[in-house]
Amino acid sequence: MPTVIDRLRAAGCVFAEDEAALLTEAAAGDGQRLATLVERRVQGYPIEYLVGWALFAGERFAIEDGVFIPRHRTELLAVTARTFIHSGHTVLDLCCGTGALGAVATRGREGTRLVAADVDPAAVACARRNLPHAEVYEGDLFDPLPEDLRGRVDVLLANVPYVPTAQIAFLPEEFRVHERRAALDGGDDGLRVLRRVAAEAPRWLARDGRLLTEAGDAQLDAVHAVLAGSGLTPTTVTDPETETSVVVGSMSRTIYP
Template sequence: MSARHVVARLRAAGCVWAEEEAVLLEEAATSDGELEALLARRVAGEPLETVLGWAGFLGRRLVVAAGVFVPRRRTELLARTTLDHLARSDRRVAGSRPVVVEMCCGVAPVAACLEDSGAQVHAADVSPAALDCARANAPSAALHLGDLYDALPPGLRGRVDVLAANAPYVPTDRVADMPPEAREHEPLVALDGGADGVDLHRRLARDAVGWLAPGGVLLVETSPAQAPLTTAAMAGAGLDPHVVADPDVGGCVAVGVRPATVSR
């Protein structure tokens, strides 16, 4: 099958980066028959990442599969912010192992970036399929299946130095406006953030103080429009909030710091 034919079919299907996608599909296929099968899946609207079986993230290739949330480039800001706070954590400065949790981890893009960090890394999600991918991407992390903090071992209470989460933040009535690749191929639970998009952000903030170590931080990916709601939830829970943004990747992270002493 010629490269020109592959590009033409991708263009006809509406793929904006047809030339680049054609190269990746051709690299992934070991025969014309396999290339035809991969191309047919992509032309039918399946995300390129699940067709290939991987998604690029901070220079890594993360394992993804059908039916899981595919990491976006904007989440790289969440990973970089996690690494930054990890480097400055009191436990790291004292020469002991910091504790990091990636909540709503999906395929664990943040945890994957911590493989060589020396931290004690945990990752949690409600999706067994996502955790199967996470196991390949972050083999050193302890993985937990369950709903938010219910998934975590009780022994982590009061010990978490960095808790990072890319919880869903699309308002319910906006899910239908998302690209078909997302709304038709990714689980709704990974997209729908409730009426204003921050239902899970409020739940994360509400119980964070009990799980964070003094000086620990809650990092939540959000949008510029929703950041005030996310930081308000953090402030209401006793955290000191601020926002980190990166216009280059369209990322926005709400940061909530647990003070050394908390008045509730």
């Protein structure tokens, strides 16, 4: 009789041993539940949804079906943001998903005000579980935010969907089939949502505020142009190991009178 590891390995799970341990943990001694979890995993269901959490920067974050699964590559965005976040700062996490990015970016920064927002009700529910001391709002980008944030955001995290529509079909099945399309699809060139964020960002950023976003290598010039067009000064931080790039848009004092 095949073991859990054997079944997972036969289904193509690269880390069959690790996944078997996670599924066994999630089943909590219930053999029938374990069998169900293994069967769903073999069918291609993301393991994060099966165990109820996703790992990001060494921490577990609660997640629900369909909610965007935080990627290892996005840890560069959190690490970069941390270099700009200091005690007493206000941090805004747009398209927050589980809230993992905002949580890691502000970890250990005492007195930080963390505000998060997402249009997906399931994501908002997860973020509220993962960010018990933050303000989490449901709505489209800046729409649900309190007015007192205007001009006070020191760091704006914008991990917006940036996959061009035509490339969605080439994503791994786990993401393409199970995650909500709105969390992936960035429009024709992948920058549809970023353009909306960048257009409004100067009204919300503090004088020395910064907007940080992740982008594909082929998009970097276009992202720089989008941010520059909104009066932000763009620079790029790249991690060759993960082939990830983060673009930082800094406020220009000339925006202010």
